[in-house]
Amino acid sequence: MTTPPPYRIAIASGKGGTGKTFVAVHLAKMISTSASCTLVDLDVEEPNDSIFFPEMELESRLVYKQIPEWNEERCTLCGLCSKTCKFHAVMQLGDSVIVFNELCHSCYACSELCPNDALPMKNQTLGTIGIAKSNQLTLVESRLKVGEEQAVPLIKKTHRNLQTEVNKTDYILYDSPPGTSCPVVAATKPADLVLLVTEPTSFGLNDLKLAVETLRKTQKPMAIIINRYGIGYEDVEQYCEIEKLPVIAKIPYSRKIAEAYALGHIVTESDPELLSQLKNVVDFIKLHRNENA
Numbered sequence: 001m002t003t004p005p006p007y008r009i010a011i012a013s014g015k016g017g018t019g020k021t022f023v024a025v026h027l028a029k030m031i032s033t034s035a036s037c038t039l040v041d042l043d044v045e046e047p048n049d050s051i052f053f054p055e056m057e058l059e060s061r062l063v064y065k066q067i068p069e070w071n072e073e074r075c076t077l078c079g080l081c082s083k084t085c086k087f088h089a090v091m092q093l094g095d096s097v098i099v100f101n102e103l104c105h106s107c108y109a110c111s112e113l114c115p116n117d118a119l120p121m122k123n124q125t126l127g128t129i130g131i132a133k134s135n136q137l138t139l140v141e142s143r144l145k146v147g148e149e150q151a152v153p154l155i156k157k158t159h160r161n162l163q164t165e166v167n168k169t170d171y172i173l174y175d176s177p178p179g180t181s182c183p184v185v186a187a188t189k190p191a192d193l194v195l196l197v198t199e200p201t202s203f204g205l206n207d208l209k210l211a212v213e214t215l216r217k218t219q220k221p222m223a224i225i226i227n228r229y230g231i232g233y234e235d236v237e238q239y240c241e242i243e244k245l246p247v248i249a250k251i252p253y254s255r256k257i258a259e260a261y262a263l264g265h266i267v268t269e270s271d272p273e274l275l276s277q278l279k280n281v282v283d284f285i286k287l288h289r290n291e292n293a
């Protein structure tokens with residue numbers, strides 16, 4: 001019998017601070033009690049899932065991107081590289097060629113088209129990928145180097161690495177970067193299902209709308225989790241009803257949960273209401289998996 005491929009769920013939100021990480025770590029903890037589960041922290045600028053698992057020690061390795069390096073001796077100052085780069089990452093200024101590493105998308109065009117081999121591609125550190133395992137839970141952390149601005153190449157490299165390293169896991173959860181731009185699209189790309197975490201406020205609704213608009217273009221199935229439920233704003237539910245987006249959990253607003261989150265503690269064991277809402281999410285995931293098997 002062949003092993004089915006992992007079922008992939010992205011946890012995303014239109015903005016930071018909605019409780020996306022809280023949901024991701026608690027789901028990973030819950031799912032891993034009965035199945036193998038890999039939690040991948042793709043919030044690469046500020047990964048913090050590992051705070052919730054202090055007992056798991058990450059083994060990290062460096063990840064590189066390729067950047068052209070100017071060889072002054074070979075260069076004839078023909079100007080072709082400046083004209084070639086559509087990202088304006090390489091410029092000829094006087095009798096020098098300057099490469100702006102932060103702008104470079106490692107497309108190789110300038111390097112391959114240079115008639116004098118004066119722009120060979122060289123490794124430059126992009127960030128790290130760390131892995132830790134404990135029983136049925138695997139934690140993967142993708143962390144961008146301080147000062148590095150491009151999240152997407154690291155996210156893509158992390159996805160590629162996972163194809164070989166955790167392809168036998170039952171579930172993969174991607175804790176995606178917040179927002180609605182390229183990093184979230186890259187993070188959610190392999191997902192079979194996207195869970196959008198929002199909060200019942202006008203800001204929450206506005207950012208949810210933007211996130212739904214972006215993800216609809218990728219044609220991913222989506223479901224909604226309302227965090228801090230019960231603070232009196234019902235427009236989020238009305239919007240979900242109109243847009244036919246299933247609301248699969250309403251996590252109540254609770255000071256105890258907020259405090260535990262701030263301290264990086266897992267709280268399902270001590271909070272029956274939270275436990276029951278997260279069970280709804282796990283049931284929905286399993287149902288969705290079976291329906292799409």
Ligand code: SF4
Nearest residue numbers: 075076078079081114
């Ligand atoms: S294309 Fe090559 S030779 Fe021409 S300016 Fe750029 S680095 Fe120099």
Ligand code: SF4
Nearest residue numbers: 085104105107108110
């Ligand atoms: S590798 Fe591509 S993006 Fe980078 S400097 Fe060269 S042409 Fe520009």
